[in-house]
Amino acid sequence: MRIYVNGDKHEIQPGTLAAALEALGFGGRKIATAVNGRFVAAASRPATKLAEGDKVEIVAPMQGG
Numbered sequence: 001m002r003i004y005v006n007g008d009k010h011e012i013q014p015g016t017l018a019a020a021l022e023a024l025g026f027g028g029r030k031i032a033t034a035v036n037g038r039f040v041a042a043a044s045r046p047a048t049k050l051a052e053g054d055k056v057e058i059v060a061p062m063q064g065g
Contacts, residue, residue: 001013001052003053003054003056004053004056005024006056006058012024012050015049015050016045016047016049016050017033017046017049017056018045018048020056021058030060031061032059032060032061033057034057035048035050035056036054036055
């Protein structure tokens with residue numbers, strides 16, 4: 001299945017947002033996520049199903065000042 005992560009095309013197995021994040025190397029990291037422009041809380045990722053062509057945004061917090 002094809003999805004877009006931060007604008008880049010990725011081929012993943014059909015499933016949930018949590019599974020996609022794990023497959024893409026984001027498992028266990030503190031990140032914020034959105035699917036098709038809608039925020040998805042960390043607790044909701046295992047129940048959030050992805051579909052062909054979904055647009056996933058991943059933002060990692062940055063430290064500094």
